[in-house]
C-alpha cells in the first residue's frame with residue numbers, strides 16, 4: 001500500500017500541505033481548502049498550477065480548484081431563490097464566501113489503496129456574513145487512480161436553503177488554442193459574454209479562439225478535454241451536477257488580472273463542475289447534497305486507418 005507523505009509548507013502567506021500518495025502529488029491550501037496543484041509523476045500536470053498566483057490572506061487564489069459556495073459567480077446573476085438566502089447591504093463577493101477563508105483540516109487517512117483528506121468549513125454553520133443559515137459543509141478529497149473531489153452540503157437548520165456552487169477546476173493544457181472540449185454537443189448554453197437571456201445550442205466540440213465564458217445546462221456526467229499535443233484526454237466525471245462552466249480569459253481579460261502572467265491563459269482551461277441557474281440546489285432541513293468530480297487522464301489513441 002502506498003504510504004502518504006505529508007509536509008506542511010508555506011506558500012506566500014498561506015498554510016498549505018504537500019501530500020504525496022503513490023505517484024501522485026497534491027498541494028492544498030488551508031485557505032479555501034483550495035487544491036493548488038495535482039500531478040502524477042512522469043505526466044504533465046492535470047490541474048493547472050498558476051505560476052502568477054498570489055498567496056495572500058483573504059485573497060482568492062487563481063488557478064487550481066477554487067470552491068464557489070453558497071453562490072457561483074456574480075451574485076446578481078443568480079436565480080432569485082439563491083439571492084433570497086442573503087441578508088446584507090454589503091456588495092456580495094464573486095463566487096460566494098468560502099474560497100478565501102480558512103477551512104479546518106479534519107483528517108487524512110488511508111482507505112485501501114486510496115488516501116482521503118477531509119476539510120470542513122465551520123463558518124457555514126451560521127457564521128458567514130449576511131448568510132444566516134446552518135449548513136454543514138465538507139470537502140472530501142480522495143486520491144486513488146483519479147483525483148476525486150466531493151463538496152458535501154448538509155442542511156442542519158430548520159428552513160430550506162437554496163444555493164449555487166462550483167468546483168471551479170482549472171485544467172492544465174499544452175495550448176488552449178489546440179485543445180477541444182468533448183461531450184457537450186447538442187447541449188444548451190448561455191454565452192455570458194453576449195447575453196444572459198439567449199439560449200444557444202452547442203454544435204460539435206468546443207474549441208477556443210478568444211475569450212470564452214459559457215454556462216452549459218443539463219450536462220452529461222462525462223466531459224473531456226482532448227489535448228493532441230500532450231496526447232491525452234482529461235476525463236471529468238461528475239455526480240450531483242447538471243451544469244458546467246467553460247472559461248478561458250484569453251489575452252485582454254488576462255491583462256486585467258494581477259495574479260496571472262500575460263501568457264497564462266494559454267496553458268489553462270476551466271471546465272467547472274457546478275449547480276447553477278436551472279440546476280441550483282434546494283436543501284430541505286436534514287437534506288444533503290454532494291457535488292462531486294473525478295478527474296484522470298487517458299492516453300489519446302491515434303485513429304488508425
Ligand SMILES: O=P(O)(O)OC[C@H]1O[C@H](O)[C@H](O)[C@@H](O)[C@@H]1O
Nearest residue numbers: 060073094095213245246247270
Ligand atoms: O476572477 P474570478 O472571480 O476568480 O472568476 C473567474 C471566472 O470564473 C468563472 O469561470 C466565471 O464564469 C467567469 O465569469 C469568471 O471570470
